[in-house]
Amino acid sequence: MDLSVDFAGVLLKNPITTASGTFSARESGEFYDISELGAVITKGVASEPWSGNPTPRIAEVYGGMLNAVGLQNPGVEAFIKEELPYLKQTGTPVIANVAGRTVEEYCSVAERLSETEVAMMEINISCPNVKEGGIGFGTDPKMAAAVTKAVKKVSRKPVIIKLTPNVTDIAEIARAVEAEGADGISLINTLLGMKIDVQRKKPVLANIMGGFSGPAVKPVAVRMVYQVRRAVQVPIIGLGGIMTGEDAAEFIMAGADAVSVGTAALVNPTAPVDILRELKQYMREQGFKTIGEIHEAFMK
Amino acid sequence: MDLSVDFAGVLLKNPITTASGTFSARESGEFYDISELGAVITKGVASEPWSGNPTPRIAEVYGGMLNAVGLQNPGVEAFIKEELPYLKQTGTPVIANVAGRTVEEYCSVAERLSETEVAMMEINISCPNVKEGGIGFGTDPKMAAAVTKAVKKVSRKPVIIKLTPNVTDIAEIARAVEAEGADGISLINTLLGMKIDVQRKKPVLANIMGGFSGPAVKPVAVRMVYQVRRAVQVPIIGLGGIMTGEDAAEFIMAGADAVSVGTAALVNPTAPVDILRELKQYMREQGFKTIGEIHEAFMK
Amino acid sequence: MKKVVWGNILCNDPIAKDVYKMQIQSSEMGPVKAGQFVNIYLEDKSMLLPRPLSICDAEEDSITIVYRIAGKGTRELSAYQAMNQIRVSTPLGNGYFIEGTALGGQIDDYSGKTVVVAGGGIGVPPMVLLARRLKEKGAEVLAAVGFQEEPFLIEELKQYCREVHVATDRGTCGFHGNAVQMIKEKRIDADEYFSCGPKVMLKALSDFCTEKRIHCQVSLEERMGCGYGACVGCTCKIKVKTNQGMEIQQKGVCKHGPVFFGEEVVWDE
Amino acid sequence: MKKVVWGNILCNDPIAKDVYKMQIQSSEMGPVKAGQFVNIYLEDKSMLLPRPLSICDAEEDSITIVYRIAGKGTRELSAYQAMNQIRVSTPLGNGYFIEGTALGGQIDDYSGKTVVVAGGGIGVPPMVLLARRLKEKGAEVLAAVGFQEEPFLIEELKQYCREVHVATDRGTCGFHGNAVQMIKEKRIDADEYFSCGPKVMLKALSDFCTEKRIHCQVSLEERMGCGYGACVGCTCKIKVKTNQGMEIQQKGVCKHGPVFFGEEVVWDE
Ligand SMILES: Cc1cc2nc3c(=O)[nH]c(=O)nc-3n(C[C@H](O)[C@H](O)[C@H](O)COP(=O)(O)OP(=O)(O)OC[C@H]3O[C@@H](n4cnc5c(N)ncnc54)[C@H](O)[C@@H]3O)c2cc1C
Ligand SMILES: Cc1cc2nc3c(=O)[nH]c(=O)nc-3n(C[C@H](O)[C@H](O)[C@H](O)COP(=O)(O)OP(=O)(O)OC[C@H]3O[C@@H](n4cnc5c(N)ncnc54)[C@H](O)[C@@H]3O)c2cc1C
Ligand SMILES: Cc1cc2nc3c(=O)[nH]c(=O)nc-3n(C[C@H](O)[C@H](O)[C@H](O)COP(=O)(O)O)c2cc1C
Numbered sequence A, B: 001m002d003l004s005v006d007f008a009g010v011l012l013k014n015p016i017t018t019a020s021g022t023f024s025a026r027e028s029g030e031f032y033d034i035s036e037l038g039a040v041i042t043k044g045v046a047s048e049p050w051s052g053n054p055t056p057r058i059a060e061v062y063g064g065m066l067n068a069v070g071l072q073n074p075g076v077e078a079f080i081k082e083e084l085p086y087l088k089q090t091g092t093p094v095i096a097n098v099a100g101r102t103v104e105e106y107c108s109v110a111e112r113l114s115e116t117e118v119a120m121m122e123i124n125i126s127c128p129n130v131k132e133g134g135i136g137f138g139t140d141p142k143m144a145a146a147v148t149k150a151v152k153k154v155s156r157k158p159v160i161i162k163l164t165p166n167v168t169d170i171a172e173i174a175r176a177v178e179a180e181g182a183d184g185i186s187l188i189n190t191l192l193g194m195k196i197d198v199q200r201k202k203p204v205l206a207n208i209m210g211g212f213s214g215p216a217v218k219p220v221a222v223r224m225v226y227q228v229r230r231a232v233q234v235p236i237i238g239l240g241g242i243m244t245g246e247d248a249a250e251f252i253m254a255g256a257d258a259v260s261v262g263t264a265a266l267v268n269p270t271a272p273v274d275i276l277r278e279l280k281q282y283m284r285e286q287g288f289k290t291i292g293e294i295h296e297a298f299m300k
Numbered sequence C, D: 001m002k003k004v005v006w007g008n009i010l011c012n013d014p015i016a017k018d019v020y021k022m023q024i025q026s027s028e029m030g031p032v033k034a035g036q037f038v039n040i041y042l043e044d045k046s047m048l049l050p051r052p053l054s055i056c057d058a059e060e061d062s063i064t065i066v067y068r069i070a071g072k073g074t075r076e077l078s079a080y081q082a083m084n085q086i087r088v089s090t091p092l093g094n095g096y097f098i099e100g101t102a103l104g105g106q107i108d109d110y111s112g113k114t115v116v117v118a119g120g121g122i123g124v125p126p127m128v129l130l131a132r133r134l135k136e137k138g139a140e141v142l143a144a145v146g147f148q149e150e151p152f153l154i155e156e157l158k159q160y161c162r163e164v165h166v167a168t169d170r171g172t173c174g175f176h177g178n179a180v181q182m183i184k185e186k187r188i189d190a191d192e193y194f195s196c197g198p199k200v201m202l203k204a205l206s207d208f209c210t211e212k213r214i215h216c217q218v219s220l221e222e223r224m225g226c227g228y229g230a231c232v233g234c235t236c237k238i239k240v241k242t243n244q245g246m247e248i249q250q251k252g253v254c255k256h257g258p259v260f261f262g263e264e265v266v267w268d269e
């Protein structure tokens, strides 16, 4: 059985990666051997440190969670100095997730990361609280295309664009970023959600709204991966609510080349490796020899 | 304690209604006394009978369900002859949900229903499989406005426009339909979702994609009700995943004047009256005397 | 009024590989017709929809269901322990038309008639209560039941049936083949046939009966949302006579069925 | 490696109104520091996030937690029966700095020192293991614990504390007021204070200690996602000395805490 996938020219030994923001090298590494994974996707880094949103930043909802972490991060230099060497030593390919408030910020991080050992970059144009001209980059095909174009110009690593599900037509955005040279697409980021505590009579998040993730969002994620697969040729990282190996297989059938495990790793710290094991078992049971065969078996 | 609400000039004795497509007068009436409800919202009726989509039309997902019923309905004449007299005899205000494939179809149903005893109409411009020019009416502000304008012209009953959550900017759509005279807005209809059976290697719904509803979608629904409340003046029916009296209170805090109970009634046939009872209990515990006080108590 | 009640699990035991028999006690069940089903509501909050399961047998204040582990829900069910509580609806659907009351109901008195109850796999359970009711109405009941490998409920059927013919797909026991092949080859004749099982089997039996010009009632399955007629999720295509002649209509399996006459059903889907 | 394990519930009993004490047996717990917490994973599949609960006491192969019913999750927990299994993480967080190892750790030997463990409400449980460890290290331990109405864990504290001072908000028992008021009024002096409880109480104690120029360690609470440092959900503002002088940084409560020195914490939020 061969689980390897060629993702935009980078060889991953299996399709399981960690979703940005739900993985921390040292802390996750205390629960499992991260070198078992196909790749790790780090939490978003910006050009400067960001302090994120006020707390509470986390709330639980039926079958999922809301977060308003607000991309707290120590900045790209700290990432390169403190996180990357540790990750490198594990031998796992690193996909660095990139945050920004302006096209220039994205570019400066991408340029800086191009000088490092990261294998690829995942550009997060889909964080609910990053705004330009009143609309997030990820909700407007023109702005999504503009970011892609600018980042591609300065980047010497494959560029994956991470899309938000909070849009009317996901295929349109996917086509727009592919047209500007995106080497891959990942989706979905979080849905925009909100919860009110009716005892305290106020929103559970200090930020009022937040990103909604977990198994509750999976049907939306699978649908969007399926739609994007039909719209573009570039490889796809599928994510959103993956909790089991069969969930991973579901995304692959829908059209994903690789998958990320997010909220599941908060619910169960060893989820990424557990899901890898379950995926292998599923493939054995079904007689699948490669990841490609899973997708090919899908009957629309 | 006074639970009554004035919704677009129609007095409802309480804010609990049934969500379209999850209520059937005679069948639901075998489980509880429907006259206890503020109003009933019927399943969508079109100008002619529709036979709906092939089966399987229903699938279960984590904390919710997918449906691709496809607005199967016996047509407006059958509705007026067979369903309406039965409902009328219960004394419960009837909100007729209206389906259509073209502006003309919506208008012909609205015109016909204006001659009957229905209290209001809810225009479903948000069914995933009703298309015009490739986009659903509900996902384009201009088309949403056009339907509203046309229906308002022929209708002699208050017109509620039911919005889809599958859009980038819900407030924009809400403003567009309010500008054309909508007397109320209801939201959310179902999210577009998909599930693949990885054992059989095909979508669980014959239609591939379907409408996603149930408690899993509640955070999206609450967020959108909150956004729409800030965008328009007309009254709002809030729905999407309401399972308990506290869920109903959450929508009211977020800005809804009334609420609908959908999937919960499939999970528990007496859900609408159970939720009414729980809402009363919540109000008693909190010392709320009116529905308006619930919303006013909300601290943003 | 129909209800969802808390019942007491009296027993929940395996009776064949992956097949369990559960008896649920409740004083609120009300009268039960053969061929009706109940909705079982699960505890796992990630699975919200009820599971429809046919009533296999019924006493004054209890019902018995027999189910096969088909997925997560039935797996959860199989772990329920006796003496615990379970959420279950009162009987749903119309059942077989043997009461003389239901829409299209046939005869109320079966004395002097020979009937066959034909079950396939997990369609066998409702045959038990059906055989019992038919016998109560004076019929001579024969059973023709097919299984993949391992038969179950045979003793229960013998209580009410003069003959119980068993078939297995692999020939491990009884007739080698399916129940309808057995009916044909062993010439298990009757005045009326009643059936529940896989669609291919129901269709074969229906074709056989149409040819012989005798009645055949079949119990259909479809994915359900509510199980009580609210969601219009569970339809099947049924031929209906109208003023304008024969028309194909979408009928709710849970509301208009689950039992239909074989000739009514549009099989070719 | 850290783990999530299945533990055996040895007991789960109410010890005050809505307050339960649960002992969980597992041979995989490993060493436990006072002030560490565990993640408890629930069975109800609609509630996915773990519940962080402080370790109240620990033996060779078991831990004890004490929790108050605060919502759906802790309500579910209160229904768990002894002899059943529960999913629980190995100890998380750094605990109080008394081991001489942790970042900023103070002294390893407490002989000749008097310390006060001050707990408020559901912050009292971790004081038990803390008192025990401090006593093991030679300290003279005094407890100052406050409750709304009904005290709990007093006997447990007495095992390790020379004095246990009790306060209740309503004066139903002991000192009328909160634990910090009691410390001040009854002059419960010490060389170092350790605390867990509501933020207002921690702040009051911290201010008191700053004034007296003695150390004070406080255990903070924040809504958590993962509980092990992966999600950056649970931050608090901490003053950190850097080369550029004093800087306010967001520190993860689960990873860098939950215990901080009172003077480090930015209280005014
Ligand atoms: C009227 C009726 C009577 C039935 N009687 C019996 C019986 O007596 N014994 C028995 O073992 N089974 C019976 N079934 C089938 C039984 O309902 C399913 O096997 C069961 O719901 C599967 O649930 P699951 O969670 O284990 O499987 P999953 O496949 O995980 O279920 C997922 C979803 O699909 C639905 N589903 C799955 N299979 C079916 C099916 N064949 N028909 C309808 N819905 C399905 C479930 O209700 C659930 O919503 C009956 C079905 C119907 C419609
Ligand atoms: C480090 C730490 C140690 C704790 N130790 C104890 C203890 O020993 N005994 C005890 O009774 N309680 C303790 N708590 C608080 C306890 O975690 C919450 O009361 C509990 O999670 C509430 O869960 P629930 O489902 O009953 O309530 P709900 O309010 O329904 O919980 C909903 C969500 O909010 C989170 N949450 C609710 N209250 C808190 C809170 N105060 N802090 C953090 N998250 C919260 C829950 O984890 C859950 O994700 C501790 C909290 C932290 C952070
Ligand atoms: C706590 C938290 C923090 C996140 N931070 C980031 C981030 O920094 N960058 C990013 O692109 N996505 C971020 N995400 C989104 C996830 O990577 C993922 O797209 C989303 O959670 C859906 O997947 P899941 O349902 O498996 O969690 C975050 C999600 C969570 C829950």
Ligand SMILES: Cc1cc2nc3c(=O)[nH]c(=O)nc-3n(C[C@H](O)[C@H](O)[C@H](O)COP(=O)(O)O)c2cc1C
Pocket: B019, B020, B021, B022, B043, B044, B067, B069, B071, B097, B124, B162, B188, B189, B190, B211, B212, B213, B214, B215, B217, B239, B240, B241, B242, B260, B261, B262, B263, B264, C225, C231, C232, C233
């Ligand atoms: C089986 C089913 C059928 C539905 N049919 C309709 C319909 O005919 N018209 C309509 O406007 N909405 C329809 N809906 C959407 C619901 O009215 C509601 O907007 C949605 O399900 C969200 O609410 P819930 O989560 O409480 O179910 C249907 C939903 C379901 C589950």
Ligand code: FES
Pocket: C223, C224, C225, C226, C227, C228, C229, C230, C231, C232, C233, C234, C252, C253, C254, C255
């Ligand atoms: S299952 Fe809902 S109508 Fe039959």
Ligand code: FES
Pocket: D223, D224, D225, D226, D227, D228, D229, D230, D231, D232, D233, D234, D235, D252, D253, D254, D255
């Ligand atoms: S709870 Fe996730 S980092 Fe602390």
